Amino acid sequence: MKHKPGIVALALVVMVALAAMPGLAALDEAYPPPLPESSTQSVEVVDRDGKLLRAFAAADGRWRLPVRLDKVDPEFVRMLVAYEDRRFWQHGGVDPLAMIRAAWQMLRHGRIVSGGSTITMQLARLLEPRPERSLTAKVRQMARALQIERRLDKRRILELYLTHAPYGGNIEGVRAASLAWFGKEPKSLGLAQGALLVALPQSPERRRPDRYRERAKAARDQVLARMAEGGFIASGEVARASAVPVRARRLALPALAPHLAQQARWLRPTEQVHQVTLSRPVQKALEVVASEAAQRLGPDLSVAMMLADVHTGEVLAEVGSAGLLDVRRSGWIDMTGVPRSPGSALKPFIYALALEDGLVLPETLIEDRPASFDGYRPRNFDLTYQGDVSVRQALQLSLNVPAVRLLQATVPSRLLGRLHRAGVVPVLPRDKAPGLAIGLGGVGVTLKDLVQAYTVFANNGRTVTLGDGVTGRPAAAAGRAMFSPVATWHVSDILSGVAPPRGTARLPIAYKTGTSYGNRDAWSIGFDGRHVLGVWVGRADSAPVPDLNGITVAAPILFDSFARTGLKFEALPQAPAGAVRIEAADLPSGLRFFTAPDAGLPQVGLHEPALHIVYPPDGAHVDLGLASGGAVQPLMLKLQGGRPPYRLLANGVPVGEPLRSRSGLWQAGGIGFSRLSVIDARGRSASISVYLE
Structure with a gap:
């Protein structure tokens, strides 16, 4: 301890000598300070508004998020400077007055009372760490501080310090610390929170709130007391802030949209900040809904969702599974891009084709009775039949036989052709021509396929090409016409009248459900005038699940998701020219749809x-x-x-x-x-x- 005054005095001499050396500029250029590269920081994935969705640890395993001073609470910055380096904005990297004060206090008390290091010197130590505490190390810090001040302005120096300061464990920087200890960005720190973040870097391991809560509180209260002594905060504020308990738990950093975030890193591996089209509040709401639903459904079922903006083609939320690290649900598989059987979810396109061809009107009568189509005998989900029903009722009740009758009349290959217009390429069984079974799910489509196809009903019959969520808005969101505006309006009008799931409040949306053969997949796709939301529920390994179906499993998730997104509902498209809602009583008597007689029945x-x-x-x-x-x-x-x-x-x-x-x-x-x-x-x-x- 006796050599400390000599160290300080010698450091001052060295500092003055460095400032006066004629060859300082040349020496400075020859040995520049090791200023950090952005690649040493954590990779960020941010939403459309710049809000953090997910962060990845830096290459050295530390959470080190870049800091911008305008994104940090100004009262915290003022407290930090007042506590650590009162003349930070005036000195040139080394503060002689602070070092003289520190030496004098040590002489009087026989111990170190306050340090003489400036924030710039602390930054130098963080950028070029050395385990030993020696005269040489101190001189190097001062020299590096002078070099840093020559290159960077004060705001940038403070930003780098707030990016690299240690806050316990593998947390570095005030952003990572604020997220880990308080669960929020440092823009809106409270007084007690700010004081704790001022205190932690001085002894980050001994004051970790999750391990040494009492020490952390004592250090925080010491900062508050000193701020009150210096007149920076009122004593009444100190009392209130000191009464705030210290959280004893470290929070996980944001990890929203894990599948899309990883895709962004694969597509753009050299970028540090990836801005995607998702909306953080919407994404968070859907992930919560998916997690809650999966917990109710059991340990093996997963949930995937996708929400898109019909006007722009942008993906606003994408949930690939109910939990990335959930092994039983195979949560690492992004189920939004896996082809699965859509069940009855393709029926609206069959009806749109029949309406466009003029084969039926919504109130046209059609048979729902046992039928054979060259040996193919579709049955309804509940194994019952309704007899003569209107086309509107047949679609709303998702009856199978009427849908197959219409598909036979409109031809399966034409249905696939219309799906291709929407940019959807269904997966057919190998070496099989498209048959009537495709209308009831005998084909593979992805959740993104279905969401993209359903955009035609909210977009007056035109396809909307969805973006990938990563590379921004699609080059051409509006594609070719898939169906006529009149046909798509009729289908939207029919689907808007489908009753909501039992126990669920009605919403201003239209929707359709689907259940694949063997109860392997449950679907629900809904839309208003601006958004299309798709929900898939099932096992990633495609195993059958008893009682899994669209109306009782997927549809409640759809309605819950729409209600919790916070998005404003927009009205469905208005009726285009030529589209008229005709009541059954106004139709000519006996207006029915007829198909060829069934095989095995009298041929009259x-x-x-x-x-x-x-x-x-x-x-x-x-x-x-x-x-x-x-x-x-x-x-x-x-x-x-x-x-x-x-x-x-x-x-x-x-x-x-x-x-x-x-x-x-x-x-x-x-x-x-x-x-x-x-x-x-x-x-x-x-x-x-x-x-x-």
Whole structure:
């Protein structure tokens, strides 16, 4: 201890000598200080607003998050400078007055009362640590402090100190410390919290709150007392802050969106900060819902979710599993990208195709009875049948036989073609042509596929290409038309009337559920006018799960998630031109959908030729005088085959009285394309699109 005054005096001499050396600049350039590179810091993944989603430990295993001074509570900064280095903003890296004061106090008390190191000198020691405490080490710190002050301004020096200061264990820097000890960013520190973070770097291991809570509290209260003595804070504030208990538990740093965060690192391995399109509050809410649901469902089931913005194609939340480190749930597998059977979740696209073709209207009657389609005999989920139901009821009740009837009429390959338009490439069984089973889940799609496909119902029939969540907004969010606006509006209108799950409040959304064969996958996809949210529940190993289904398992999670995102619900798209909601009482009597007789049943009337519209041909341009302003001629329709009477529908709306012969007239309402459909007495139909001018 006796050599300490000599050390301080010699250090002062060396400092003055260094400042006066003519060759200091050359020496400084030859031996620059080891200023840190950004690669020594933790990698961050932040959301669309810059909020921290996940941090990865630095290469040396330490949590070392970069600090910006404008993101730190200014009262904490003021307290730190007042406690550690009162003349920080004035000195040039070494404070002679502080060192003289420290030497004098040591002479008077026979021990070190206060140190003479500046914040810049402490930063030098942190950047170039040496275990020994010697004269040489002290001189080196002073020299390095002078070098650092020549290169960096005061704010940057303070930022580097607040990035590298030790706070116990492998925590370095005030951001990591604030998150680990208080669970929040240092922008909004309380007085008691700030005082603790001022005290910890002086003896980070002996004052760790999770191990030595009483020591941590004593050190914190000492900082508060000194601040009061110096007039920096009022004594009443000190009493209130000292009464605040010290948390004795270290918190985990944010680890939201683990699958997407890891993907961001793989895609951009050299970047330190990855900004993704997710919204932190929404992501956190969905992860909580997924975790709670998984706990209720059992140890082997996982939950995946994806929420997308229909207008931009951006992914706002993505939950790959119910827990990354959960071994029984195989939580490391990102189930948003694994092809699984969608069950009935593809049915809305079958109905959209049939509505677009003019084969049915929402109130058209369709049979739900046992049927065989070349040996394929679909059955309803509950093994019961409803008889004659409207198309609206068939979709809302997710009846299987009506969906297969419509798919047979619209052709399975056309359904796949429309899915391809949406950017969805379903996985078919090897060496198998698309058959009727694809309408009930006999195909593989991913959760992201389904969310992307369902965007057409909230986007007036146009596809929306979803981004990957990592590289930003897709280059072209709006793709090609998948279905007509009228058809997609009708489907949205039907799905908006589906009853919510039992015990769940109704929300202003439309939704559909699905359950795969063998109860392996449960789905629920919902949308409002701006967002599409998809939910998958099942086992990662595809094992069957008794009682797993979309309506009782996945749908409640969907509604809970929508309610807890905090997002404002937006109205579903309004009815486009030509879309009219027609009540059943206003439809012509006996308007039914008819398919070919079932195999094995009596074949009555098969000698009748198929129904065709022979004039005008499909796609024709017909001049009716609409553009000239003169007399407007009616459109002549000529039919072939089928059985009269014939019911004519223009753009999905019944027109006039039934035709008793195979020709008739229709008075067009305006210039442009019109969709004309004819349904005969047995429910068979034919449709064309013509341009009238």
